[in-house]
Amino acid sequence: MTNPPSDSGSFLHGFWYVAAVTRDIHRGKTVHRTLLGEPILIGRDNRGDVFALKDTCPHRGTLLSRGIFDGETVECPYHGWRFATSGKCVAIPSQKEGQRPQAVDIRARSYPVRESEGIIWVFMGGNKPSEDLPDVPGVPEISHRFQLHLHRTFNCNIDLAITGLMDPAHGAFVHASSIWRGHRDVRDKEKAFSPAPLGWRMDRHIASGNARAYRLFLGGAPETEITYTLPGIRVEHATTGKATYCGLTACTPIDANTTDVHHVMYWDIPGGPVLRGLVRVFAKRFLDQDANAVLDMRDGQAFNPKTMLVEDADTQIRWYYRLKKEWQQAQADQRPLKNPIEPQTLRWRS
Ligand code: FES
Ligand SMILES: [Fe+2]
Known part of the structure; x- marks a missing residue:
């Protein structure tokens, strides 16, 4: 008989985690989730592809999921910075030409995301290139049901x-x-x-x-x-x-x-x-x-x-x-x- 270890609650990085299910993420909409203590915006674009971004604006930290998503870009509700679903910043309305930073200098963090068998998985941890990511945990045989x-x-x-x-x-x-x-x-x-x-x-x-x-x-x-x-x-x-x-x-x-x-x-x-x-x-x-x-x-x-x-x-x-x-x-x-x-x-x- 032994005592259970006492490192309760520490997060494991480097894994896919269930963030939502397919039917919860609608086309042209975003939702906020917190995974492993990190704020995450999950959305589905006009083409039907799911994406995940860090849900804090790189400018002053406003929750991006409170802004407007037109199916292609997410607009921060505070100063209107706009982000593509890849995380690339595509507009900073307050900046005059030549002022810094410009949109091209800015990125919101994006997370690898996979949709499989009705489940939306987000990969937490590390900046692994997508070809190095493990497969999402699978459900055998009748997964389409x-x-x-x-x-x-x-x-x-x-x-x-x-x-x-x-x-x-x-x-x-x-x-x-x-x-x-x-x-x-x-x-x-x-x-x-x-x-x-x-x-x-x-x-x-x-x-x-x-x-x-x-x-x-x-x-x-x-x-x-x-x-x-x-x-x-x-x-x-x-x-x-x-x-x-x-x-x-x-x-x-x-x-x-x-x-x-x-x-x-x-x-x-x-x-x-x-x-x-x-x-x-x-x-x-x-x-x-x-x-x-x-x-x-x-x-x-x-x-x-x-x-x-x-x-x-x-x-x-x-x-x-x-x-x-x-x-x-x-x-x-x-x-x-x-x-x-x-x-x-x-x-x-x-
Ligand atoms: S806080 Fe998001 S644009 Fe300023
Ligand atoms: Fe039980």
Whole structure:
């Protein structure tokens, strides 16, 4: 038993983060987001392309997202400096010819952005040339079947949010329900794990007996596989052969004490809006239960109690901290990450 590390809340740079979903960013409009403590304007131009700029005017810092966007340029509401979606300044109305600076001398910072499978990702950290950027985290197989996006802001640091979501032993207490699992109904679990790029994988296995929700939803006992990767992304893929479900949960730190949790779901089961509505109700309840559980923990941990990580139920939480530390060290040493996780079987009751 050990104490969890105490570097809670430090941001990981060098990753794609979920900033929004496709349907939230409309053509000719911009929105403000805060990611990793940085103000970011996200917009969609007239051609339909998404872009991201630092949301503070290089002149005096006004939020650019409060200005006017005509589908091509963003105009600062204070003195009307205008910026192309690339960040290039194209007009400074107050300047007479020959005065400095001129528009060509000015740039608003732009961020790499990708739109894929209904999700808008922003790359945080570094000025990497776009050919050196990693791929955005992918959703396998049925990714074009975007069905649902749920979002909830957790008022805690990213470590608490992530470890709260990956914790395998809270289900029978936090998510107990008369429909799919009884309160305190815990059973033996044994799962094989292997390393995955930037994380680990719970190997493909038949969903266990008390995962009744799955059986109801997919109409049988599915095989499921779950992958966790830095900086805080969980991808679950479940299939019965006939029906497939895929869920992507992504934690995006807003600031040291606030984390956005996005849950995006894909499936290929007939059921249309009715099924979507039903799943939304249950998934929202799940997410709310997780958020409340994590906030109870946050409130307790505010007193700096001595805490522990037990075998094997808390092993994945230990892996998360180990990976995070290794990433930070690898960044400092300017070398690739050496995944510290070995293939192994974990056993617990949940
Ligand atoms: S603050 Fe933006 S133009 Fe002056
Ligand atoms: Fe949970």
